[in-house]
Amino acid sequence: MAADPIVIDSADDPRISEFRDIRERDLTGRENRFIAEGTVVLRMLAEAHAAGGGFSAEKILLLRNRVDGVQPILERFPAGVPVYVAKADVLDSVVGFHLHRGVLALGRRDDRGEAALFDALPERALVLVGCGISNHDNAGSMFRNAAAFRADAVLLDETCCDPLYRKALRVSVGSVLSVPHRRGGKALDLLLALAERGFAIWTLSPHGKTDIRAIPAAARMALVVGTEGEGLPETLLARFQSARIPQADELDSLNAATATGIALFSMASAIGRI
Numbered sequence: 001m002a003a004d005p006i007v008i009d010s011a012d013d014p015r016i017s018e019f020r021d022i023r024e025r026d027l028t029g030r031e032n033r034f035i036a037e038g039t040v041v042l043r044m045l046a047e048a049h050a051a052g053g054g055f056s057a058e059k060i061l062l063l064r065n066r067v068d069g070v071q072p073i074l075e076r077f078p079a080g081v082p083v084y085v086a087k088a089d090v091l092d093s094v095v096g097f098h099l100h101r102g103v104l105a106l107g108r109r110d111d112r113g114e115a116a117l118f119d120a121l122p123e124r125a126l127v128l129v130g131c132g133i134s135n136h137d138n139a140g141s142m143f144r145n146a147a148a149f150r151a152d153a154v155l156l157d158e159t160c161c162d163p164l165y166r167k168a169l170r171v172s173v174g175s176v177l178s179v180p181h182r183r184g185g186k187a188l189d190l191l192l193a194l195a196e197r198g199f200a201i202w203t204l205s206p207h208g209k210t211d212i213r214a215i216p217a218a219a220r221m222a223l224v225v226g227t228e229g230e231g232l233p234e235t236l237l238a239r240f241q242s243a244r245i246p247q248a249d250e251l252d253s254l255n256a257a258t259a260t261g262i263a264l265f266s267m268a269s270a271i272g273r274i
Contacts, residue, residue: 004083005062005067005083005084005085006082006083006084006085007064007084007085007086008061008084008085008086008090008094009086009090010090011090011093011094015059015082015084016059016061016084016086016094018033018035018058018059018106019035019061019094019095019104019106020094020095020096021095021096022035022095022096022104022166023095023096023097031108032108032109032110032111033058033106033107033108033109034106034107034108034109034164034165034166034169035104035105035106035107035166035169036057036104036105036106036107036166036169036174036177037099037101037103037104037166037169037170038101038103038170039066039069039070039073039101039103040173040174041105041169041170041173041174041177042060042070042073042103042105043073043174044173044174044175044177044178045057045105045107045174045177046073046074046076046077047076047177047178048177048178049076049077049078050076053177053178054109054110054112054180055107055108055109055110055177056107056108056110057077057081057105057106057107057108058081058105058106058107058108059081059082059083059084059105059106060074060077060081060082060083060084060104060105060106061083061084061085061086061091061094061104061105061106062083062084062085062086062102062103062104063085063086063087063088063091063099063102063103064085064086064087065102066102066103067083067085070103088102107164107177109164117153117155117180117181117182118193118194118197120180121152121153121197121220122152123219123220124219124220124271125152125153125199125219125220125221126149126150126151126152126221126222126223126264126267126268126271126273127151127152127153127154127155127194127199127220127221127222127223128142128145128146128151128153128154128155128222128223128225128260128264129154129155129156129157129187129190129191129194129222129223129224129225130142130154130155130156130157130160130225130226131157131159131160131187131224131225131226131227131232131233131236132157132159132160132187132226132227132230132232133156133160133161133225133226133227133256134159134160134161134227135161135227135228135256136161136165136167136168136171137167137168137171137257138227138228138255138256138257139156139160139161139163139165139168139171139172140163140167140168140169140170140171140172140175140176141171141172141256141257141260141261142154142225142256142257142260143163143168143172143175143176143179143181144171144172144173144175145257145260145261145264146175146179146260146264147172147175147178147179148261148264149261149264149265149267149268149273149274150268150273150274151179151264151268152180153179153180153181153182154179154180154181155181155182155183155190155194156181156182156183156184157183157184157185157186157187157190158183158184158185158186159187160183162183163176163181163183164176187224187233187236188235188236188239191222191224191236191239191240194220194222195240197220198219198220199218199220199221199222200216200218200220200221200222200241201222201224201240201241202215202221202222202223202224202240202241202242202243202267203224203226203232203236203237203240203241203242203243204223204224204225204226204232204242204243204244204245204259204260204263205226205231205232205237205242205243205244206231206244206245206247206252206253207242207244208237208242208243208244209241209242209243209244210241210242210243210244211243211244211246212243212244212245212246212262212263212266212267213266215243215266215267215270216270217270217271217272218271221267221270221271223260223263223264223267224236224240225256225259225260225263226256227256228253228255228256231253243263245259245262245263
């Protein structure tokens, strides 16, 4: 159970310095630390911390009147995680804007290697691969889709944004903390590593050769999604199988989040995941 709340009366209190001006200085990428915002994400962080899923909480900062409402979640954190509380004016001064949710936590991500994630994939697996996903809303939505359709992992190439950026984490409703993932490396290298492990790789494009509904089931499947506008590089589309989502001729594509959801639903259905 988390420790008793500690009252913070000043925005300059050094004990909560990591939360100061979070909009301007997001902690993602700094020593594997990140900011979790909102009740749902706090609950997911508590679950990940308890399960030893590669994430842990360092400290929590709450609006004073939110403590009772999140008490069941706080009880899931170990006593060593300090909980700080502050009035609205103090909290707003700390974070640099009006934080109407009133719930923040500082989390840490364990630095686990890519090979460990590959080795942990089951014999029957569904993996989502992102290439050039730079929009944090799309990144968060893709993780939410991956969780909804029971994907085993998400792999992001080095050109993707960090899904633990505060907004992406919030949009994912905490799914970034529950779906195993790694970010880094070149997209082609990631896909070749999956191919070597027996994955049927399907790139998604408005001009893909195969209707997404006609993709045959396989024990191991990977869906590859690119950024809006440019889509996936031609080098990847030419090297691997391509699929499309049929749609009206008047539109050239769906946004990355919607397209990912439809495609994952179709592939998960094909292999009996849902």
